[in-house]
Amino acid sequence: MGKKTIVPIGPYHPLLEEPEFFKLYCDGETVVDMEWETGYNHRGIEKICESKTFEQVFYVVERICGICSTSHPFAYANAVESIGAVEIPVRAKLIRSIIGELERVHSHLLWVGLAGHFLGYNTVFMWAWKYREPVLDMFEIITGNRNSYAMFTIGGVRRDIDENKASQLIKVLEDVKIKTDLLVGAVMDDPVIHARLKGVGTLTAKDIHDFGAVGPTARASGVDIDVRRDDPYAAYDMVNWKVITVKEGDVFAKAEVRLLELYESISIINQCLQLLKKEKEGDIKAKVREIPAGIGIGHAEAPRGEVFHFVKSDGGNSPVRHKIRAPSYNCITTFRRSCIGGTISDAAIATAAVDPCYCCTERMIQVYDHNSGKRTMSAAELIKLSQQKTEELNKQFSAKDRS
């Protein structure tokens, strides 16, 4: 190995929307090693949630991510409702799914635009973001906000979608579908894009299992996982749709999965709207008097993959423990596999290909001794503890398998 140069991507870099630091160790143009540092954006959301009431937490977790701002309330609602065994009205289920899918449409369009920008293809960037604009307007019409919709609440949703809004939404979606055709044509058939993206940042199905990646990143490598189908929530078991998977695992495959998922999302929304029409007027919110003591687990398929929320209640009015895992946390670890061995140009697009959302990922753990108030465990010790626990779990499960 020759002399290595460190090429920094970050903490402030046009490639990144958020502060984040990648050190690319380069030999010429080839990336031979990489490290990444997070921690610029830690906000202590989990801790904040413990000081809020169950109702208020929705508006805190909504602000974890500006782009997939409904997936966190979605997972949180699933978690809290699983504690109280709340049965939500059908109408609320449908509206939840509509909002979730509409978010996927705008998020995927946003990604296509960003990917174009990272490739220097600013025309795709501008076009995709222009086509995304009516979707955001639609959000404003339905929920009152272009982002951070404040739509969910325990036991249902806060606003109804009436006939008028539904017909507007159908019109917008028809338009988005036409524009998606256009984008698919521009991306899928462009020989220069093929040359630039095919075989770049390839992740095999084994890599996905090793690193535990989720969402479109996994589906682009042929791993057929999707929370919406595997553990249906809201209205996803009431409509017909299919999980898009592609085998190749490179950046092009990830683009393909996202573009094709746009069609699925549009079809889900249309079906939900039809069901909503049949449902007639009705309740959009179940009455929930209190959340009993217990633990609840909720997950939802965000545009980037599975969002996981763990909520523990002691019967009071606020969670005593709230644990959040955003999809980027799983996907970012794949960078070492997808970037090393490629060039700097490939590393740029390979890191962008998982649609990372770094501020969702920021974590911080400190352990203090209860009596003396001093920090007791270092990061290495905590990691060791976690590894020991994993080993024990593995032993337990393998013992179960044998019996």
Add this chain to the structure above:
Amino acid sequence: MGIEIFYFLIFPGLLFSGIMGGFISWVDRKITARVQFRQGPPLLQPLYDFVKLFAKETIIPSNGSITTFILAPLFALFGATISAVFILLPVLGVETGFTAGIIVILYLLNIPAISYIIGALASGNPLAAVGASREMKLILSYELPLILVLISVIIKSGMAIRFSDIVTYQLTHGAFIGSLSGIMGFVTILMCIQAKMGLVPFDMAEGEGEICDGIIIEFSGSILAIFKLTKYIMFLALPAFVSGLFFGGLSLSGINILWSILKVFAVVLLITLIRNTNPRVRIEQAMKFFWLWMNLIAVICVILAVLGI
């Protein structure tokens, strides 16, 4: 001596080509904006950019070589201006005592790119170093096809090595774009210009999303403004060079002025459309593209020129 200084500073040198080049870069930005459903900048935006940069603080990297770092943009500007003078005088048909051979122009056009590399390496920034190495590779890639195309043009114009002779030859024998080898040469040189200007798909030396503007990352304030001016001048010089080589030159007299503007803008429009309908390629893909495909076309072009097609 006086007239030479006039040529260099006023017309068609620094002042004229700076203003015209700024205007052309505005056209480029405006077309780009319209393609991307944007409003686009106002007409004087290039001037605003230039003046504003001059008023800004100039930051010199402490671990770089200061003299080289500051001199690099000046060299780039001199190279671009002299090449603009040598290109525009014959192209516009101004009768002067001195004209340059095509080889001189070829070398002068390389000075800005080489200055970029020197400036980048003098800044001591790793991203600039990556950009500089890419720019170097790019020069090595596009230089050969460019030379081959120029050879084909020289052959077609009856072995005239002087640029002014090539232009005047076309006035009597018709523009070279009318022949098959002319069209092929035009396509090749268009790609070379794209690379020379550092525009998408060959902007990997700047690579905004990868290496944060690479070669010019450390430049700021007035020295960046000088690089901008260099770019403006190249925006006029290169399309004018192409129109001299293939369209039979430009003219500023009477109705011909519209025809001249059309020629330059046709080239600019093509450059702009190429840059807006392609993503950035990797450096090795660019090298392969030039060494394999562009060289192939250029060689065929030379053969056709020898055969007189």
